[in-house]
Amino acid sequence: MKTGLGGRFWTMVHWTNWRVFLPWTRGQQERVAAETLAELDQGNPVQLLVTNLPKVELNHTVVAYDYRIYEGRFLEFIVYDPNEPEAPGWVAFDRTDRRFFASGVYDTEPGLIRAFRMYYSPLL
Numbered sequence: 001m002k003t004g005l006g007g008r009f010w011t012m013v014h015w016t017n018w019r020v021f022l023p024w025t026r027g028q029q030e031r032v033a034a035e036t037l038a039e040l041d042q043g044n045p046v047q048l049l050v051t052n053l054p055k056v057e058l059n060h061t062v063v064a065y066d067y068r069i070y071e072g073r074f075l076e077f078i079v080y081d082p083n084e085p086e087a088p089g090w091v092a093f094d095r096t097d098r099r100f101f102a103s104g105v106y107d108t109e110p111g112l113i114r115a116f117r118m119y120y121s122p123l124l
Contacts, residue, residue, distance in 0.1 A: 024114055026098035032115050033075060033093040033100070040067055040077075047118040048079070050091060050105065061118055062089060062105065081105060091115060 036046045045065045062079035069075055073096050081089040090104035091113070100115045102108045 030098045032117055036064055049116040049118050050113050052113045
């Protein structure tokens with residue numbers, strides 16, 4: 001698949017990635033977490049675009065397929081990452097701080113990230 005995409009440049013300029021360059025709010029991130037949780041509760045996996053721009057380390061999609069809640073504060077989404085298909089990854093959401101953070105995403109240092117839902121409306 002990576003060969004077919006023709007390199008990192010084309011994935012960076014893909015038309016669905018425009019959101020990573022716009023300002024975001026914690027309320028928007030909270031909506032992403034709530035929508036993802038609702039979809040998972042219905043038995044539907046959710047494709048998420050995850051990024052830590054402006055650091056060019058993480059900018060790809062993962063598929064959330066389960067979650068757990070721990071310490072009453074954190075939602076930990078268990079994700080399939082095509083970059084590491086043999087083991088699950090984790091993307092967490094701090095419900096108090098209303099931010100996502102990478103807790104176990106392939107080749108990414110743990111830290112704050114942003115998450116966006118992919119392909120859930122005609123424009124996205």
